[in-house]
Amino acid sequence: MSHAEVRCISSSIGASPRKGLLAIMAILCAIVLLISIFKNGDLDDTYLNPSNLFDGSNGTRGNNLQTEHFNLSFEGQIENMVSTEGDTLEEVFVEATQFLDFIVPDRTMVNISTDPNILPPQTLDLSYFGYVVPSDMSSSGAPEMFLGLPPEWSTQSNDNYLDMRVWIAAHEFVHIIRYYQTEDYNGSLYPPWLEEGLPTYFAFQHLSASDEYVRYWVKGLIDTNELIDITDLFQWNYYSLGEGYTIIKYIIDEYGREVFLDFLETFKDWDGTRTTDDNLQIVFSSVFDKSLQDFNTEWKAYLSNNFAIDFDRDAIERLPGEPVLGASGWNMPTSTGNGKLLSVTDRLGSLDLILSNEDGSEETWITTDSSYDGDGKLDDTASWIAFTSTRGGDYDIYKVTADGGVPIQLTNDGSFDIMGSWSADGQEIAFTTNRNGDWDIYVMANDGSSIRALIATEANEGSPTFSPEGSRIVYVSDAEGNRDLYIADADGSNIKQLTSTPDDESFPSWSPDGSKIVYTLKSEFSRELFVFDIATGEVDVLFDQPSRAGFVGPMIGVLRYPVWSSQDDAIFIAYGGQIFALELPSDLNQRIELIYPFIISVVVVAVVAVLVFYMRRRRTSEPQQ
Numbered sequence: 001m002s003h004a005e006v007r008c009i010s011s012s013i014g015a016s017p018r019k020g021l022l023a024i025m026a027i028l029c030a031i032v033l034l035i036s037i038f039k040n041g042d043l044d045d046t047y048l049n050p051s052n053l054f055d056g057s058n059g060t061r062g063n064n065l066q067t068e069h070f071n072l073s074f075e076g077q078i079e080n081m082v083s084t085e086g087d088t089l090e091e092v093f094v095e096a097t098q099f100l101d102f103i104v105p106d107r108t109m110v111n112i113s114t115d116p117n118i119l120p121p122q123t124l125d126l127s128y129f130g131y132v133v134p135s136d137m138s139s140s141g142a143p144e145m146f147l148g149l150p151p152e153w154s155t156q157s158n159d160n161y162l163d164m165r166v167w168i169a170a171h172e173f174v175h176i177i178r179y180y181q182t183e184d185y186n187g188s189l190y191p192p193w194l195e196e197g198l199p200t201y202f203a204f205q206h207l208s209a210s211d212e213y214v215r216y217w218v219k220g221l222i223d224t225n226e227l228i229d230i231t232d233l234f235q236w237n238y239y240s241l242g243e244g245y246t247i248i249k250y251i252i253d254e255y256g257r258e259v260f261l262d263f264l265e266t267f268k269d270w271d272g273t274r275t276t277d278d279n280l281q282i283v284f285s286s287v288f289d290k291s292l293q294d295f296n297t298e299w300k301a302y303l304s305n306n307f308a309i310d311f312d313r314d315a316i317e318r319l320p321g322e323p324v325l326g327a328s329g330w331n332m333p334t335s336t337g338n339g340k341l342l343s344v345t346d347r348l349g350s351l352d353l354i355l356s357n358e359d360g361s362e363e364t365w366i367t368t369d370s371s372y373d374g375d376g377k378l379d380d381t382a383s384w385i386a387f388t389s390t391r392g393g394d395y396d397i398y399k400v401t402a403d404g405g406v407p408i409q410l411t412n413d414g415s416f417d418i419m420g421s422w423s424a425d426g427q428e429i430a431f432t433t434n435r436n437g438d439w440d441i442y443v444m445a446n447d448g449s450s451i452r453a454l455i456a457t458e459a460n461e462g463s464p465t466f467s468p469e470g471s472r473i474v475y476v477s478d479a480e481g482n483r484d485l486y487i488a489d490a491d492g493s494n495i496k497q498l499t500s501t502p503d504d505e506s507f508p509s510w511s512p513d514g515s516k517i518v519y520t521l522k523s524e525f526s527r528e529l530f531v532f533d534i535a536t537g538e539v540d541v542l543f544d545q546p547s548r549a550g551f552v553g554p555m556i557g558v559l560r561y562p563v564w565s566s567q568d569d570a571i572f573i574a575y576g577g578q579i580f581a582l583e584l585p586s587d588l589n590q591r592i593e594l595i596y597p598f599i600i601s602v603v604v605v606a607v608v609a610v611l612v613f614y615m616r617r618r619r620t621s622e623p624q625q
Contacts, residue, residue, distance in 0.1 A: 003065060004028060005436070005441075007299055009027060030602070032509060040052075040582070041336075050593060051207075055197070059102045062288070063075055063452075065082050065083065065087040067089065067090050068090060069090060069108065070086060070089050070090070070093075070107055070108050070109075070110050070307065071107045072089075072112055073110065073623060074111075074113070074114075074572075075113070075114075076114055077414060077415045077434065078114055078149070078416070078434070079437065080437050080438055080439070081112075081114075081149055081434075083113055084165075085112065085147070085149070085169065086198065088166055088470070089110065090207065094144060095170075095205075095206055096126065096174055096177060096202060096204075097177065098395070099205070100177050100202075100261070101261055102177055102180065102381060104176060105180065106171070107355060108144070108145060108403060109140050109142070109145070110145045110146075110147060111133075111145065111147070112147050113147070113148055114148075114149050114150065114151065116414075121175065123497075128185040129148045129164075130147040130148065130170055131144060131146055131172065131445070132144065132146070132167040132175040132179070133145075133146055134143065134179075135179075142589050145174055147170050149165075157290070163583070166206070167203050168199055168572055170199070170206045170207070171198070171199040171200065171202070171204040171597060173203045174198060174203075175198075175199055177196070178190070178264075180442070181264065183268070183394070189393070191263065191276065191280070192238075193233040193234075193240045193244035193247060194244060194248075196236075196241040196244050197240065197241065197245045197246075197248045198244070198264075200241050200242075200244065200245040200248075201249055204549060205365075209547060209549035210486045210526070210546075210547035211547075211549060212546050212547050213311075213547055213549065214245060214310045215310065216311045216316050218246060218307060219308035219309075219311070219469065220310045222303065222304055222482075224255075224386060227243070227303070228243060228298065228302075229296050230247065230295070230299065231292060231296060234276070234447055246307060247299060250302045251263060251301050253306075254298075255288070258285065259288075262287055263283070263287045263288075266286055266287055268282045274326055277292075281401035288513075292299045302597070306615070310376040311385050313544075315544070316546050318581060319575065320545075321570070321573070321582035321583060322580060323578055323579065323580055323581075324341070324360040324580065324581050325345075325356070325578065325579050329345055329346045329577070330345065330346045331343055331347075331579050332344050332345075332574035332579065333561060333572040333579050334353075334376045335376055335378045335385075336378070336563055336564065336565055336572065337378040337379075337382035337566055338378075338379065339357060339358055339566055339567060340355055340356070340382050340383070340566070341355070341357065341358045341360070341563075342376045342385060343355075343376075343579060344373070344375075348368060350370050350371065350372065350373075350385055351372050351374050352365065352366070352367045352373050353366035353385065353387055354366060355385075355402060355404075358541060358565055358567070358581075364402075364404055365404060366385055366400060367400070369389070371389055371390045371391040371394075373387055373389045373391070374387065374388050374389075375419040376416055376419070377403070377420070377534045378422070379422040379446075380422060380425060381400060382427065383402050384426070384446075385399065385402055385574075386398070386403060386410070386422060387400070388419045391407070392409060394413075394415070395416045395417055396416065396417050396468075397409075397417050397418075397431055398410060399409045399429075399446070409448070410444065410446075410447070410448035411431070411451070412428070412442070413435050415433055415434050416432075417431055417435075418422020418431055418433070418462070419431055420432055420433040420441070420462075420463065420465065421464050421465040422446075422466065423470055423490070424466055424467070424468060424469055424470025426446060428443050428445060428446060428452060429443065429444055429446055429472065430443045430464040430466060431443075431444070431446075431464070432462040434461065436457075438458070439460040440453060440457075440461055441453075441456070441462065441475055445536075449603070453492075454473075455475065455495070457477075457479065459477050459478050460477065460478050461486075463476045463478065463506065463507065463508060464510055465510060465512050466490060466510075466511055466554055467490075467514045468511075468512055470490055471489065471490055471515050472487055472514075473487070473489075474486070474510065474517055475487075475488070475508070476505065476506060478499065478507065482502065482503065483504040483506060484497060484499045484500055484501070484505055485497075485498040485505050485517070486498060497516070499519075499532070501521065503522055503523045504521070504522045505519050505520070505522075505530075506519065506520050506522065507520050507560065507562055508622070509563050509564050509571075510564065512564060512567075515533065515535060516531050516532060517531070517534065518531050518563065518571055519561060526545055526546050526548070527560070528542070528543070528544040528559075529544070529571070529573065529582070530542065538587075542571065542582060542584075542585070543582060545559045545575075559574070560573070560575075561574050568582065569584060570583050571585060573585065600603075601608035
């Protein structure tokens with residue numbers, strides 16, 4: 001109980017002996033106490049003090065960063081992202097070289113790009129992509145890695161970024177090792193199922209990721225007789241990646257790692273004058289002492305009896321509600337307001353913004369530019385939209401009228417500026433930026449002026465979202481190592497940590513009444529959708545998704561970016577590239593509606609009890625007549 005509450009109760013006790021006046025004072029005290037409760041919430045009072053504020057100067061620009069085993073080449077103000085990638089690659093190097101018993105002789109050239117013109121829309125869905133440039137196409141005469149890196153705090157990429165950045169780094173570096181091992185820098189010696197299956201197997205091991213979804217997918221192939229034999233598995237598609245993974249896993253599980261390394265070594269004796277089938281027959285006969293056909297039969301038996309089991313089919317096939325937009329392509333919600341739904345789509349070949357009713361009807365194209373347009377947010381009147389765009393060459397923030405007028409540029413700093421949230425009155429915009437090296441939260445006036453740091457610590461902060469009434473802002477920070485939700489006053493003060501888990505929380509979105517926050521939690525490659533009640537601290541699970549590591553099959557998307565409906569009756573969520581409306585459980589709203597009368601009752605009873613105790617004590621202390 002605060003000092004103000006104690007003073008209120010004590011003053012009411014001493015005001016008057018008459019019961020009527022005491023009752024009035026008790027009610028007033030209850031009101032004051034309730035205001036204090038709702039203002040402070042049921043949160044931990046341990047504040048995180050924003051220290052070491054940056055001075056607003058730009059970070060240095062560079063194009064090269066060397067680690068012990070990699071030479072990372074890049075453009076633009078992305079030193080922090082490149083440094084993180086360098087650390088990841090060094091960790092991958094240690095495990096991959098031990099796993100394959102081979103040391104790459106020279107530093108590997110890694111070309112990192114954030115150019116949106118070379119990042120296809122599906123890249124932003126996966127958040128990260130990579131490939132290896134063969135030696136005859138590289139400038140160094142050796143195989144080089146090429147990694148595309150979209151901004152991690154973009155709504156289109158943030159959550160999955162945490163998985164795919166490491167996954168792709170591990171996958172592509174194994175390609176580099178194999179090119180050196182076989183002295184075949186152009187990668188022509190081994191079949192697609194081996195070239196893609198081996199890097200995929202290592203990525204699973206490096207991330208300790210569950211392969212539940214791959215087992216489910218393989219079971220479907222077995223049941224429909226669509227499983228492709230090893231002798232016919234020569235197409236560059238997800239069959240080679242998925243089935244190839246199971247072949248590598250079978251060899252290592254059944255024969256051991258040393259035999260598998262011998263298997264890889266035999267490809268050095270590949271005879272270019274023979275057919276691929278003849279060469280594979282020689283390889284399997286010399287290593288496994290059996291024909292390729294016999295090995296194929298044993299592998300398929302392993303899949304049926306040992307691999308394609310132990311998965312939750314119902315959980316994997318469950319959808320988070322009803323689809324809203326019946327459109328093809330990749331779609332994701334970003335904002336709602338006044339019955340309108342703003343989403344991003346790739347239907348025109350690039351990422352654009354489209355506005356519709358919340359049931360998906362009456363679509364209006366807001367942007368149709370060939371550049372990247374995303375992170376769209378409606379203001380308080382749903383008449384203006386602020387969004388991130390690369391139409392000027394960098395990731396900057398623009399605004400446009402809700403009828404799709406001419407966009408107005410608001411930032412032009414040369415850094416990454418990612419749209420976050422309008423203030424409740426529409427006068428300010430909060431956004432994520434790396435203009436000082438780390439990711440920080442800044443605010444500006446809605447015309448792009450008065451830019452200043454709001455929350456800028458030594459940690460990385462992003463995804464700022466103002467509360468509907470405007471007094472608070474929720475955001476994501478990695479101050480404790482992993483990503484958690486934090487809440488602060490709208491001016492950046494009074495910071496408190498909302499979640500503290502070993503997993504990563506992302507995409508916070510306020511309910512229209514400001515009493516709840518919906519967000520996603522990432523564990524490995526699985527996702528869960530949570531609702532956090534501000535007043536009670538209670539957390540409800542609305543939807544959970546099993547791991548989709550491996551990204552094989554048609555449903556490769558993950559659960560991401562929840563947005564509360566403006567009517568407070570559903571949550572829009574992106575899943576598998578489509579937008580679904582997940583209806584809120586009736587007991588969730590009922591429980592939240594009942595919590596306030598319950599608190600009021602408790603407070604009133606407590607105040608009355610104090611008054612009764614005082615009156616009885618006063619009567620007993622009065623002298624007898």
